[in-house]
Structures are given as C-alpha cells and as structure tokens.
Amino acid sequence: MNRILLGLLGFVLLVAGGSAIAVHLGRVPQMDRNAELLPGTALPPAWVLWVVAAAAVVVALVCLRWLVAQIPRRKVATWRWADEAGATRITTSTAAAPFAEEITAYPGVRKVEAVLTGPHTAPRLALVVRAHGDADLRGIRRRIDDEGLPRLREALGTADLQATVEFRMTASKADARAH
Structure with a gap:
C-alpha cells in the first residue's frame, strides 16, 4: 500500500509539473503563458526561483533514491x-x-x-x-x-x-x- 500511494503521488506530481512546463512553453492554447498565476503579486527575485528549483531537484532525487531502495533485491550468490x-x-x-x-x-x-x-x-x-x-x-x-x-x-x-x-x-x- 505504501509503494502504491507513493507511486500515485509521484505520478500526480509528475503530471502537475509537466502541465506547468507545457503552459510555460505555450503548448496549451487555452492558457496565456504570460498571465499571472495570482493577480497583484510580483515575481520574486530570480535567485529565489533558482533556490526553489535546486531544492526541488534535491528532494526529488532523495525521494527517487528512497523509492528505488524499496524494490526488493534477490541476488543469489x-x-x-x-x-x-x-x-x-x-x-x-x-x-x-x-x-x-x-x-x-x-x-x-x-x-x-x-x-x-x-x-x-x-x-x-x-x-x-x-x-x-x-x-x-x-x-x-x-x-x-x-x-x-x-x-x-x-x-x-x-x-x-x-x-x-x-x-x-x-x-x-x-x-x-x-x-
């Protein structure tokens, strides 16, 4: 059950991230890629975006490593x-x-x-x-x-x-x- 829920959560996050990238690249015609996500807010400084992206990559790699560790290995020596x-x-x-x-x-x-x-x-x-x-x-x-x-x-x-x-x-x- 644990692996199923983790896999489902990973799939949902993957779809959400892919959708955000598709909108950003202008691949979704119904969405304006230049529209603000929340009206009235300014973008944070560029370094904040880079730090958030780096932290997301680190968290994703740690989660991926943990998920791979869940796969049982049956090595016969x-x-x-x-x-x-x-x-x-x-x-x-x-x-x-x-x-x-x-x-x-x-x-x-x-x-x-x-x-x-x-x-x-x-x-x-x-x-x-x-x-x-x-x-x-x-x-x-x-x-x-x-x-x-x-x-x-x-x-x-x-x-x-x-x-x-x-x-x-x-x-x-x-x-x-x-x-």
Whole structure:
C-alpha cells in the first residue's frame, strides 16, 4: 500500500509539473503563458526561483533514491570452499532452503523466507516469518535461536552467522476457516 500511494503521488506530481512546463512553453492554447498565476503579486527575485528549483531537484532525487531502495533485491550468490580434496560450490538460496523448511514446520508458522547474504566466512541471515495470529512468537523465536540457528551454523561451518528475524502476522487458522 505504501509503494502504491507513493507511486500515485509521484505520478500526480509528475503530471502537475509537466502541465506547468507545457503552459510555460505555450503548448496549451487555452492558457496565456504570460498571465499571472495570482493577480497583484510580483515575481520574486530570480535567485529565489533558482533556490526553489535546486531544492526541488534535491528532494526529488532523495525521494527517487528512497523509492528505488524499496524494490526488493534477490541476488543469489555462490559460495566456494576449496581444500585438498577439491572445491565445493553452493548457492545461498540452496543453503537457506532447508532451514526455511525446518522453521515452516514449527507450530503457528505459515511461511518462511530466508535469505543468506555476505561471504561464506561472515554470512548474514534475514528471516521473514509469516505466522498465524494466535502463534506464540516468543516460542517460535526461542526455537529458531536454540534449535534452527545452531544447526545452520554447524552446516555452514561458521559460528559468526548473524541473523535478523521479522515476524508478519496473518489471520489465525480458525479465522481463516470461518471466512
């Protein structure tokens, strides 16, 4: 919803700005480009207009940067280990999939998205756990910390796995059946 409203606001502002430029360039025959917007007012000094334009460009660039940051990125990396016996390669999505399946089997959990990032020597794990509304979030988090993460650390061969967990609530099982 947030992105839709931001996109709609951006579109409205883009249309308004384009309309103002079209009137200024004389492309709209019904509008006099030399007419005052508010009768009886004088134009501000030219430097004020330049400052306002520069500030608008800066705000637009900051907003555009923020909007681009909202686009989810799913970069799949390949980790490589080499030793005397040869080399092992594994994608981060392959490494995270069994862990996500394990967490999904916990009571109250509906779906889990797990993303491993960073190098295999210092990986980071981002979890999005979609749980039912009546789920025990503390219990789920405790099981992740006490059971799931130690097994994943052992499987990856690193004790430095940093993990963040985000919970998203959905309707409880009973509410979902009633609808």
